[in-house]
Amino acid sequence: MRILRYLKNNPGQGLFFSSQNDLSLRAFCDSDWGGCPISRKSTTSYYIFFGSLLISWRTKRQKTFSLSSTEAEYRAMTGACCELSWLRSLLKDLKILHSKAALLSCDNKTALHIASNPIFHETEYVPFGEQIADVFTKPLGNETFLTLKSKLGVRDIHSPT
Template sequence: MQILRYLKNNPDPGLFFSSQNDLSMCAFCDSDWGRCPISRKSTTGYCVFLGSSLISWRTKRQKTFSLSSAEAECRAMTGACCELSWLRSLLKDLKILHSKAALLYCDNKAALHIASNPVFHETEYVPSGEQIVDVFTKPLGKEAFLTMKSKLGVRDIHSPT
């Protein structure tokens, strides 16, 4: 209901896609280990940027119960990696060369150690306070929500530039 109320009272947010993007791809992923009070399942979320433009995002309740925050985060990383792979394939089909490794940001050091295979991706630590995808996986206060919304590139599309 909070999301619907927010959308009703804020109909103007939109995404801006700059023509000056460098086409580097990065993703932020996160999980809220076992927050559902009924099933104790985690919610996974990720968002993907092409340059400074948000191009893909998802939030989803995990299908299975995770025994640790690292396991829940690894599942989030898996979803983000699948999306990054698909987007790289899409760019290739569109004849857009993307030779750089995509960066994946995660705020769980144990999960980063588990995923330390650098062959297809680079994974880096991001402090929890800078984890953009928290807006998809955790209830945030107004100030944190507005900060993360700004970092996602959501702007009032009806206000003068």
């Protein structure tokens, strides 16, 4: 409900796509372990950037119960990795060379240790308050929300430039 209320009160929000871009893939993922008060299922979200451009995002209730925050975060990482793999394949089909590894950021160190495999992907820890994926998984204070919203590239198209 808070997301719908926000969208209703801020109709001019949109994404700005700059022509300056470094063409690297970077993802942020997060989950709220057992966040649904009725089903106790976790919500997963991820955001994927192509350079500074937000190109893919998703928020979804997990289908199964997670027994720990690590398991919920690992499931979020899995969803983001699947999307990154698909995007790398799409870039290859479009003849856009992308030789660097895609970077996946997560705020759960234990899940990162489980997922560590430097041959196929890179992961890194990102602290609370800097985790962009928190926007859809946690209620945030106004200042943190505005900071993370600006990192997503969301701009008010009705405000003067």
